[in-house]
Amino acid sequence: MSTTTAPGAMAAKPAAGGWLHLVVIWAVLISAPAWMGYIGGYDALASQVLIFGLAAMGLNLLLGFTGVMSFGHAAYFGLGAYGAGFVLRYWVHSTPLAILCGILLGTVAGVTFGALMMRRTGIYFAMLTIAFAQICYYIAYSWNSVTGGYDGLRGFSRAPLHLGSYVIDIRGNGTLFYYFVLFVFAICTGLMGLLLRSPLGRTMIALRENSQRARFLGIPVEQHVWIAFILSTFFTSVAGALYALLNNFADPTALYYVISGNIVIMAVLGGMLSFWGPLLGAAVFVVLENEISSMTVNWMSFIGVIFVAVVLFFPRGLLGFLRRRSA
Amino acid sequence: MLTLVLFNLTNGIILGLFYVLMALGVSLILNLSNVINFAHGNFLALGGYFAFSLAPYLGYWGAFIVAPILVGVIGVIVEQTMIKRVYPRPHVYSLLLTFGLAFIIQDMCRTIWGVNGLPLSIPNALNSPLSNQFFFLTGYRIFLVAVVIVAVAALFAFLGFTRVGTRIRAGTFDLDTVSALGINIGLLRALNFGLGIGLAGLAGVLAGGQIGLNPNMGDDLVLPSFIAIIIGGIGSLTGTLVGGLIIGIASAVTSIWWSAGSEVIIYIMMVIILVARPRGIMGEEGMMT
Numbered sequence: 181m182s183t184t185t186a187p188g189a190m191a192a193k194p195a196a197g198g199w200l201h202l203v204v205i206w207a208v209l210i211s212a213p214a215w216m217g218y219i220g221g222y223d224a225l226a227s228q229v230l231i232f233g234l235a236a237m238g239l240n241l242l243l244g245f246t247g248v249m250s251f252g253h254a255a256y257f258g259l260g261a262y263g264a265g266f267v268l269r270y271w272v273h274s275t276p277l278a279i280l281c282g283i284l285l286g287t288v289a290g291v292t293f294g295a296l297m298m299r300r301t302g303i304y305f306a307m308l309t310i311a312f313a314q315i316c317y318y319i320a321y322s323w324n325s326v327t328g329g330y331d332g333l334r335g336f337s338r339a340p341l342h343l344g345s346y347v348i349d350i351r352g353n354g355t356l357f358y359y360f361v362l363f364v365f366a367i368c369t370g371l372m373g374l375l376l377r378s379p380l381g382r383t384m385i386a387l388r389e390n391s392q393r394a395r396f397l398g399i400p401v402e403q404h405v406w407i408a409f410i411l412s413t414f415f416t417s418v419a420g421a422l423y424a425l426l427n428n429f430a431d432p433t434a435l436y437y438v439i440s441g442n443i444v445i446m447a448v449l450g451g452m453l454s455f456w457g458p459l460l461g462a463a464v465f466v467v468l469e470n471e472i473s474s475m476t477v478n479w480m481s482f483i484g485v486i487f488v489a490v491v492l493f494f495p496r497g498l499l500g501f502l503r504r505r506s507a
Numbered sequence: 508m509l510t511l512v513l514f515n516l517t518n519g520i521i522l523g524l525f526y527v528l529m530a531l532g533v534s535l536i537l538n539l540s541n542v543i544n545f546a547h548g549n550f551l552a553l554g555g556y557f558a559f560s561l562a563p564y565l566g567y568w569g570a571f572i573v574a575p576i577l578v579g580v581i582g583v584i585v586e587q588t589m590i591k592r593v594y595p596r597p598h599v600y601s602l603l604l605t606f607g608l609a610f611i612i613q614d615m616c617r618t619i620w621g622v623n624g625l626p627l628s629i630p631n632a633l634n635s636p637l638s639n640q641f642f643f644l645t646g647y648r649i650f651l652v653a654v655v656i657v658a659v660a661a662l663f664a665f666l667g668f669t670r671v672g673t674r675i676r677a678g679t680f681d682l683d684t685v686s687a688l689g690i691n692i693g694l695l696r697a698l699n700f701g702l703g704i705g706l707a708g709l710a711g712v713l714a715g716g717q718i719g720l721n722p723n724m725g726d727d728l729v730l731p732s733f734i735a736i737i738i739g740g741i742g743s744l745t746g747t748l749v750g751g752l753i754i755g756i757a758s759a760v761t762s763i764w765w766s767a768g769s770e771v772i773i774y775i776m777m778v779i780i781l782v783a784r785p786r787g788i789m790g791e792e793g794m795m796t
Contacts, residue, residue: 249598296781303541303598304741307733308781310543314730315774322767437730441545441606448603480614487607491593491600 205456209362213355223354224426225470227361229463231422234365236446236458237372238415243444244452245376246408247388249302252309253443255293255316256413258435260286260420262320262327265430268336275339275350279364279421286417287410289316294409298402310437317435332431333424361422368415373455375411384408416443441487449490451497460498515759521648521717523755524655527748528710529725530732530739531662532703534747537736538679539699541598542590545605547732548725549612550704554578554711555720556620559627567630575708582704586697594696616722627715651713658709659748662702666744675699679742731758731770734777740790749788 212226239253263285264278271277293312297305320327327333341348341360350357375381383404386394395401424430433439442465450461468486473479494501529547536544557574558567565573585608593600633647666672674695678685686692707725714724731754739750754773762769780787 243599247597249602251599251602296778299785303537303543304737306598306602307543307737307741310730311734311737311774311777315771315778318770318774322771441603444599445603445606448599452599478614478618480610480617484607484610484614487603487610488589491604491607492589495596495600 201456205459206366209365213358221467223358225466227354227358227422227426229459229466230358230361230365231419231426232443232446232466233459233462234368234422235416235419235443236450236462237369237455238412238419239443240412240447240452240458241372241375241384241415242408242412243447244454244457245381245388246384246405246412247391248405248408249306250309250409250412250440251306251444252311252313252437252440253413253416254435254437254439255309255313256286256290256416257420257423257439257443258320258430258432259289259316260417260422261424261430261434262333262420263417264421264424265333265336268339268424269333273339275341275360275425278338278425279418282421282424283414283417286420287414290410290413290417294406294413298406298409310440313435313437313440317432317437320432320435328431330432332429332433334429337428338425357426361426364418364422368418372415376455380404380407445487445490447497449486449494449497451499451501453496454499457497457499464498511763512760515763516756517644517648519756519759520752521651521755522759523752524652525710525714525728526732526735526755527659527751528655528706528713529728530735530747530751531659531744532706532710533729533732534736534741534744535675535699535703535706538742538744539675539682540590540594540601540696542593542601542605543598543733544703545602545729546609546612547704547707548727548729549609549616550578550582550707551711551714551725551728552616552720552722553581553612554708555627555715555724556616556625556711557708558712558715559620559625559720562627567628571712574712575705578708578711579701579705583697583701585704586700590700591693591696613722620720620722622722624719624721626719627712629716633716647716651717654709654713658706662706663744671695671698731773734773736787737777738780738787740787742791743787743789746787746789 209230212221213223216222216226235253235257238256239250242248242250260282263282266285267274267278267281289312293309297308297312300308320332321329323329338351338357340351348356348360350360376385383394383399386397386399387401387404387408391401394404420434423434446461446465447458448461449465450459450463451457465486469479469483472482476482490497496504529551533544533547536542554574557577558570561570561573561577589604589608590601593604629647633645633650635646666676674685674690675698678692678695678699682692685695710728711725718724732751735750735754736747737750738754739746739748754776757772757776758769761772
């Protein structure tokens, strides 16, 4: 497992810095639709930031907090999207059910693949995660009659929410949908916060710090890697389901290994040793990608340079960089 | 039917040989440096394009020799300027680095040589089919098989019988001890990286003559070459050789009956290996597993 920094430097406090920064984060997120327009953003972009932020935070439970490397989280993201798509396309017109099914599909895959991989470590584990993600990609790509093949699953749209007799129409209204995403995001981050404070969460951090010592203490390491992997895929598949609802389609690119790489770079770019880092990373990456791809045909080089620059110059991510500055 | 089976078998062997060249390069780098090289397919493309641009000056045969060496040299430069800085760090950084490099190289190829495919013309002597019934046995394919066999034999001889090769093999098992014995492992890793990348360059020159050149030509070969390594057993180059051939043949033979299955079969085989024999066909117990 990874030993990234000096001991103590990365003591994980899910709500480090007390209440103030939580207030700031949520104020920014809640008010986003009000000021997005002034800086050239739009509701769908804001939703995308939250969705990828959630995916990256989910990955980070594994990468940053358990110290296990997955380079294949596109699988669970994409399966979440396809699960939601299947419900809306073939079964019932219900947004909550779509999300539940997306989670189910993504997490079942996480349980299965995790069981096959949990005894492998290090670079071998990472290679297997890539391979399993590629299996899902090829299945989605080749199983034309069910998944729509290359074009993906189309011809569905998210359904209005029914709360008793009250109907929230998230279908045509981007701002309302943003708040719906934010609501799901809030539940998920709350759960992650609780998880990291629980004995299970502390055990995960212990594995990251020193898996050998954890083993000596009688902690079944493989099983905990498996559990952390499943939890991580759970949150990433929630994000995937929301992604299908945002776009009103699910296509194989959501399963492609490029998405896996993007999710990892978001976590690292923001700072994988902090709870909120991946969200910041997702915000920066999604906005930059959006800007660059509309500005130049050479956007691939710019994205590549972001990857290289983060690795060589900001390995602790933006939050790690800022913290070190202020320290 | 026999012709069809033979046709697919030949295709499978050719495909397998490309997987072998790629996977051996990835495997060399993985074994000694613990880096998964996502950009390997882009170095392959670079090899093809270099041959394309050099051929007018050096002729096909000159380009055939020089292009892979040039790609290998670029590999060494990339290793020395960037990759070596992430060796002491967790795997996530080397993965992200090579991932970013893949984007950059692909975009460079696209900008320099264009998005559209280019043909890499091969000497006429290699171009003719050898028999009418077995139309798929072109001279070029025979040549390709021969080149790969020579290259692989040379690689194994180098690793088996030269001093540097022995050090690379020793480093695969225990790099710290090799370093403690006074061997410059920085240089060793750089050489080894260049060697692996050079193999990708050679694969690119060969692939260019077979399917033409385009900026994404290596993409479809990268992930299967990872699978070849997993199936063959991480840490074993012989395993990688076997793994690459097996998945190439399996995928071509599967496509006789199930055309969409040619990719899926590779992964099915990987899962079977993982369940039945996690260390891979030739992998040593405890090697990086």
